[in-house]
Amino acid sequence: MSTAPGPGEFAARLRRREPLVGYWIALDNPAGTERIAGLGYDYIGVDGQHGVLHQPGWQSAMLAVDARGRSAGVIRVPSPDPVAIGVALDTGARAVIVPMVESAEQTRTVVRACRHHPVGTRSLGGPVRAEVRLGSVPAEIDEQVACIVMIETAAALDDLEAICATEGLDAVYVGPADLSAALGARFFGDPAAADALEAALVRIKDAARRNGIACGIHVLDGENAAKRLAEGFTFVTVSSDITHLQQAAAAHLVAARGLGTV
Template sequence: MSGPRAQEPASFAQRLRDRERLVGYWIALNDPAATERIAGLGYDYLGVDGQHGVMHQPGWQAAMLAVDARGRSAGIIRVPSPDPVAIGVALDTGARGVVVPMVETPEQARTVVRACRHHPAGTRSLAGPVRAGLRLGDVPAEIDDQVACIVMIETAAALENLDAICATEGLDAVYVGPADLSAALGARWFGDPAAADALEAALVRVTDAAGRAGIACGIHVLDGESAAKRLAEGFTFATVSSDITHLQQAAARHLTAAGGHLAA
């Protein structure tokens, strides 16, 4: 593994591939002004949630513009599904990577990788004079070098096929969705103690498999302390909570401090 290098958005994909320790933040709100503020804090990347957040395709480009305005963090997008069309739309906004949910087989992983790469390595269409070309250039191979392809491990089938998924040529990283993965392991809700041991064992399996394959391995966490813990355990990148979660938490904390009572 190489040593840390100066943080800049253009280096994100290579830093990820080099398994450097990266910390990101999750964007669920469709508010470019708020995203721009967070983009200046120094996170290595901001992950925009196009699957479960309130932001859908029309907001993806505005979010990438907001991230780029500060020139510090890389903007990546979680697409709604492994659909190559959605992946292409996300990358055409100038995103420096995609996070693809519900990938369960090596065949799906190969399809996803090909959707992230231009001919001859893949099936991605050249974007032309839009944001991707403006930010990443117009040489297909050079664009591909700057785009990270990340698939999520969050189902029982994905765990069963873990080694084969990690061995997919061109895949840059796997990323654990702990809520869905814990449900797949029998949890009745995220944080259910009955599934805690099974989840921890699964996380070790994921970090070990990624390590054997020489690819990066990430996880979503609830706070910065948890990010530090997971990075120390072998994950190479971790994404902290979300803007909408922290907005509610901060508002609740101030209400309590002011002597108010939280609604049941």
């Protein structure tokens, strides 16, 4: 019998700042998501902001993740809108990742949207999918749900310490592409902004550690995931299904035609 932690332990593990590895889903493909969710990643992040998987597909994605019973389902919502946060959590997501958060005031609003009365503003869903997975006692539901905000703008960096100190916040998460742009990069990976990005990552990690919360980052591959964990990030999300689909198809085309490189 496996002794690996189950998806229901995700929020507690994140709060303990255990090393966690996730995978990113951008495609509205429940069958593919179900396959990936059986591989053993600690969580599966579903992109409701930039992917082609919009709100009607969130619940199908969570059903696909839960079908394997191994990974926790996480949804990145489109914005800090409390309504979107509530909808995502009602699907049974174990956490939300909230983009474009720029201040401690915004962070407090987001945290409250993840929690029920008396500490928050989340509406008690009743007989929706979250009840099947998380129960119907508000305080117990709140314990099982993690609130994660993204640090990806200059304003967020300016208010970083106050954001990390927000009561009830479980983690911050770096969007390196947007953060690079905020630091002057002309494109993601621009070497002119590389040093500024690395310095910002150290600041973010240190602020999270001082405030006792987890700190995550999105990476391009497993090698970079291991590197960032070794540097002190507590959770990392690897690439995406749409990226890997293209990479695999291109590699097979090269092999079939003997082209050497694409």
